[in-house]
Every structure is written in structure tokens, then in C-alpha cells.
Amino acid sequence: MTREIRFNAFDMNCVGHIQQGLWSHPRDRSMAYRSLAYWTDYAKRLEAGLFDGIFLADVVGIYDVLSGSPAPALRGAVQVPVNDPMMLVPAMASVTQHLAFGVTANLMYEQPFLFARRMATLDHLTGGRIGWNIVTGYLDSAARAIGLDGQMAHDDRYDLADEYMEVVYKLWEGSWEEGAVVANKAGQIYADPDKVHPVHHHGRQYRVDAYHLSEPSPQRTPVLYQAGSSPRGRQFAATHAECVFVNGQKKEGVREIVTDIRSRAEAIGRRADDIKVFLGATIVTGQTEKEAQEKFEDYKRYVSSEAALTHAAASMGIDFAKFDMDEPVETGKSQAITSNIKAMDRAAGPQWTKRKLLEQMVLGSRQPPLVASADQVVDWLKDWVEETGVDGFNLSRTVVPECFDDIVELVVPRLQERGLYKTEYREGPLREKLFGAPRLSERHVASSHRWGRG
Template sequence: MSNAKKKRIILNAFDMTCVSHQAAGTWRHPSSQALRYNDLEYWTNLAIELERGHFDALFIADVVGVYDVYRGSAEAALHDAAQVPVNDPFGAISAMAAVTRNLGFGITAAVTFEHPYLLARRLSTLDHLTKGRVAWNVVSSYLDSAARNIGLDRQIAHDARYDLAEEYMEVTYKLWEGSWEDGAVLRDKESGVFTDASKVHPIRHEGEYFKVPGFHLSEPSPQRTPVIFQAGASSRGRQFAARHAEAMFVLATSPETARRLTDAIRAEVAEAGREPDALKIFTLLTVITGPTDEAAQRKYEEYLSYASADGMLALYGGWTGLDFSSLDPDTPLTAVENDSLRTTLESLAADGEAWTVRDVVHRRAIGGLGPVLVGGPQTIADELEKWVDEGGVDGFNLAYAVTPASTTDFIDFVVPELRKRGRVQTRYAPGTLREKLLGDQDGRVRDSHPAAHWRQYYIGRESVADASRPTAFDGKELHRTEAAE
């Protein structure tokens, strides 16, 4: 197969505004900078490094609860800083955008805990400030601790969360696509009119979960609707992604299991009436590399010496809803029906292999939810190509073992090899993140996307200018009165 016909591999860095994201315990490694997660310069340096490597985006995960299933307490998570303490993922985006020109930013926000009227403004604001480089990773949350801390007795049931998410998306699409017409913002200093009120429409949304009568607070941003990412490959999650997602994050243990997932997802995208290339699929990997296979293996073994079993079991307890301290470490794990991440244990068993608690500790203390690849540039490039060509994924969310060393190693050793093979970009395409990822010439969602339905919906309907206004507050009359006095 010639280079011209090879699919470009999309590269995202996978991170979180915390100390330990996917690799438990490695924050203690001498070269780790994870303790600087509160330092803005840590994030701006990371963004500069990713743009040096021509990464497509920084994908920032988030939770608003704690991992307190393991041993019935958050103690292990706190000891290892396993995704706690954790900051708001939105905070550093503007600063990272200011030191880069092309890097995209995928930001996680849960529909169960963020009101759509407010979140729509936050995302529009960032889309403006980044010149259209924002994606929203739509999640429904999975931690009981998060639900309890916003006043619920427990987490909303899995499928009910997706019912809520469907309405949530409708509200945000109405605000982003239909509330302000093209040309509504005039910025006309001569007439004194900034916005033509006849082209701004209240959305009058009244649904089962939300009531939003007014119009969007922000003027249309470069993309209007940010690129829609989605993480979740359960049956209901795939249905949701087939309708809404422009990029989807899945878990797979091998290219073979990835192929089954990607084929199923793309079939559902087609059934939803969207084009085959309308959705890009990423999978999670952690890459440990060096100049040679032997050097990479030594590095991996060194990192493993810092790994924390309790920290990883705390994370897996939250991801699966199972208290691993109560299980026989050598008994095969089986998936259970609960309201946590349903696909976590399913993904481990997808190849027919019986994983035990001991396996989770030894094989995922580094890597977390995804596999670990260890090797020199050629070995890693071979594996990545296999995941894309045989597994059907479009790219990767690359987690770190040690930050920022894992990222720098990948850029210095693997990216040059992928460039030789014509598999990654050597320069950025112009335009917004949507244009860069999907290759479209327009920064707006495609006509086949459900958000597009609301573009013309409000034209000819009630506008802000239609509302009656008391004549006593007519601006010209007020000025005349003041002048006469």
C-alpha cells in the first residue's frame, strides 16, 4: 500500500488536571512533573510540546467525584492521588491556546452535573478565545460519589443518563445553531447597533429535564457547535455516538477487538443517516519508548518499580463499581450490570481471556484502562499501524506513564518514524479543529449532524425584537428629555 493511500493517524495526548491519571504511583518517579499540575506553566509547556509533535489535540478527562469503592473509602485514592485532588478542566485552556496556534482541546463535561444553558456559554467562550479549536467530550458521569455531592441519593441509572443526554444535546444545539442567525452581529458604529435583535431568537425549550426559554448568551463562535467527542461504547453509548459524535473514544485490548468495535460503530453511524467518515474513532494506549527495544524495556521496568497496586485498584473500583479488596486475587473477573463504566470489564474479556485482580495490578498499574506498548521507534510504529490498518481506529488517546517524559519520548522517537511512513501530519491544515479533524472546508457541523436541524428553525419565528417594549424607555425620547432639562 503506497503512502498516498494510507490513513493519517490522529494523535491526541490524554491527560487530566490531576496528579495520577492512568498510571498509579509513577508521580513518585524522579523525572515526573505530575506534582506541578497546579502550575499554569506546566500546562502551557505541555501544549507547546504537543504542537511541536504536530499532535491533533489534548484530550482532557474529568470526574467530579472520588474513587471510594475500593475498601469502602477514598483513602487509597487520596494516598496515591488517584484522580484526586482534581481541578476544573476548563481552567488552563485559554493559556494553552495563547501559546499555540493549531493544537485542539477536547474538554470533558458531564451532562448530569452541568446545566446546558451555562455550559453552552462556557464552551462558546472558549471556542471564541481559541479561534475554533474546542471539542466537548460528552459524558454522563459514573461515580456515585459525584451524584451524592450534588444532592442525589445515588447515580442516575445508566440508560436514564442517556435519555437526559439526548435532551441536553437538543438544548445546546438550539442555543448554538438556532438562537443567533448568521449576520445578527453587526458591530455598526455609525448606526450604534451592535446586534440586530430581529435575528436573535429565544429557544423556548420545555422538556422533561430542562426548561430554557431564552436565547444564547454568547454570539456565534467560529464553530458554533464545538466538535462533539463522546466516550462510552456500551450499546446505548454507541447509539448516542452514532447520532451525535464526531469523534469517539473506545477501549480495546487488541486490534482484533478494536475491529469488532469500529465495524459495529460505523454501521450504526450509517444507520443514523450520517457519512462513513463523519465520526473518527480513538482508542487508549500508553506508549513507553526509547532509541531501541531494549532501552524501552528497561524504562518500562523502571517505571513499574514505582507503580502502586492500591492506587490502580482504587481507580478500577470506581471504573467498575467493584470493591477489588473483597475479591480473590486469582479468580477470573466477570462483568456485572451496574451504573458505572459498563465496558471496563467487558473490554478486558473481549479477547476471551480471563483477567484476575492480580492481572489488573500487573498489567494495568501503568496504562490504566488501556494497553501498554513498549519498544523502540520501529516496533511502536508497527504496532500503531496495526491498530489503524487492522483494528479500524483513526487514532489514539495517548496516556503517559511519566509526565512529560512519555510525551517527549513519543515525539522524539516515534513521531519521526511515523512521518517517514507517511502516517502522521507534518504540518497542520488551516481552519478550525473540525476542519482539521474531518477535512471539511467549513467549520460548521455537517448537514447530516442533528445540530444542523436547528440552523434555520428559528428564522421567521419569534425574535427578541418582537417582544413589546415600554415606550417610556425609548432611548431617543430619554435623550430629548435630558436635553430639555
């Protein structure tokens, strides 16, 4: 029996996210991203469609690899300007009851002590609906912004991340015991000092001697998302992640990634079903295939090839301005998202050109869109779940809000009719909705840092 399919909306606190240029479509409202009303309306639309959450991407640098300049990114609104995603969460949570929020935060540039408090605060304010998308970054511009010459090597970033996770686990899981909060007004005792403990961590990268400042939140540790598909990224995901985000490619490639990550998790004492996998997808749909195709042709008129190359250049660490249209692209030793380069190698062969790359980006990104009737979309989603082992989909925005309205009004009812999608939300925090319990399982590495165990 096919599992219940899960949906996250995939977006960013900016004008242009993944499908470059579509912000210029007359019906697109993403230029209103500076308005709280835009985001609260967005959240209510998603909750009406029983979406599991909104997955908010983020970058803390500017895309300046193409032509060695930020000018193309600024012209095309390629994830710049971009505002802090965390600021949106309390507002969206205030108008919803169940919608969850997966927030991207780059651990390379956040001190773990303050970050742990910030995430605990969001978990409190949302009633346990917060998740953290753990990223290590890929932009040299971000490293320079905080005073470094450039970013660390790819695998070294994951080594630092492992230690970072150890620190935040100690803070979230080990500083306050269960029952530490007494909240006794008559006795004027809020917390039992004997059950609140300092964290001592003296590591290679971090030194912390402190009490966690937040009392235990509904989930303690936020639900942990991760999106690395390189060998080192997969091992990190197998160790830490509860939800893994994979980008679209052929089914066999996705199935291999899913199987590999879950096998690695089982090898260290976790279960395969401790990890939910979400596939990135772009869907253009309508009542009929003809209607979907007409919408797709309309959208294509607003795609920006320059903006698409700007995004691809930064994510791959390759300046495409140095290559003619039909000249094989030299990928070299990139320190950016190495899995993106390998995905392109698989899609177009190892000697791919800029022309072949642009042919892949029909809607302004390397994620090929599904253009199909709502009934065909349901079949497509079902087949991907059954054949690859993914649990759900991160649906990338095209023209907002109509792209998500189409999913809610056309696709969700058909999924429900076939028993493939929930008809109401389950109660409880995000982790309980996903895994049946609000706290991390004993099989997760974080449990070793709970008081009395570490």
C-alpha cells in the same frame, strides 16, 4: 493507502491520571499541575510535535468504592486532587496557534444554558479549537456531591443526555442566525434583533426559555467527542459524536466497535467518515527495543497496585477489597462503565480474579503498554489503523514530560518519513482540520435545530 495518523495527548488536571503510581517517579513533573507554567510548557511541547490536541479527562466525584473509603484514592493521588480542566484552556491556547483542546464535561451536573455559554466562550477564545468530551458520569460520589442519593441507571443517563444535546444544539445552532452580528459602529448597531431568537424547550428533564448569550463562535457547536462502548453508548455516539474514544483491547474487538458505530451512523443518514475514532494507547519507547525495555523496567518500580485497584474499582463499580486474590470476582449489575467489565471478561475470561486483574495492570492501569523501539512503534500504529479503522490515538501519559518528548523526537519523524503524519498544521478551526469545514455538516442531527429548519 494508510490514512494520516492523528495524536492527542491524554491527561487530566491532576497528579495521578491513568498509570497509577508513576507520578512518584523522580523525573515526573505532574505534581506541578497547579502551575500555569507547567501547562503552557506542556502545550508548546505538543504543538512542536504537531499533536492534534490535548484530551483532558475529568471526574466530579472521588473514588470511594475500594473498601468503601476515599482513603486509597487520597493516598495514591488517584485522580484526586483534581482541578477544573476548562481553566487550563485559555492559558494553553495563548501560547499555541493550532493545538486543540478536548475538554471533558459531565452533562448530568451542568445546566445546559450556562454550559452552552461556557463552551462558546472557549471556542471564541481559542479561535475555534475547542471540543467537548460528552460524559454522563459513573460515580455515586459525584451524584451525592450535588444532593442526589446516587446516580441514575446507565441507560437512563443516556436518555437524559439525548435531551441535553437537543437543548444545547438549539442554543448553539438556532438562537443567532448567520449575519446577526452587524458590528456597525457608525450606526451603533452591534446585532440585528430580528436575527436573534429565543430558544423554547419544554422537555422531560429540562425547561429553557432564553436567548443564547454568546454570539456565534467559529465552530458554533464544539467538536463532539464521546467514549461510550456499551450498546446504548454506541447509539449515542452514532447520533451525536464526531470523534469517538475507544480503549485498547484486541484488534478484532476494536474493529467491531468501530464498524458498529459507523454502521449505526450510516443507518440514520450520516456517513462513516463523519466519525473519527481515537484508540487509547500507552507507549514506552526509545531508539532501540533494549532502551525501551530498560525504561519500562524502571517505570514499573513506581507502579502502585492499591492505586490501580482503586481506579478499577470505581470505573467498574466493584469493591475488590471484598475478594481474595484468587476468588472469582462477582461483577453483578454495575451502573458504572459496563464496557470496562466486558473488556475484562474478554481479556481474562468471565471468572476472572483480582490477581488476573493486577496482572493486566503492569503500569498501573488496564491499558497494556506498548514497549518497543521507535521503528516498531511506527509499525504498530500503522497496523492498528489499517486493521481496525481507527484514525488516531489518545496517548496516555506515563512519566511527563519525557513520555511525550519521546513521541515527538523519536516517533513523529519516522511517521513523517513514511508519509503517515502531517508535516505542518492545516489552517482553520479544529472541525475544519478534522473534517474540512468549521461547522457541523447538514447530516448531523444538530443541523435540524438551525434557524429556519427547526
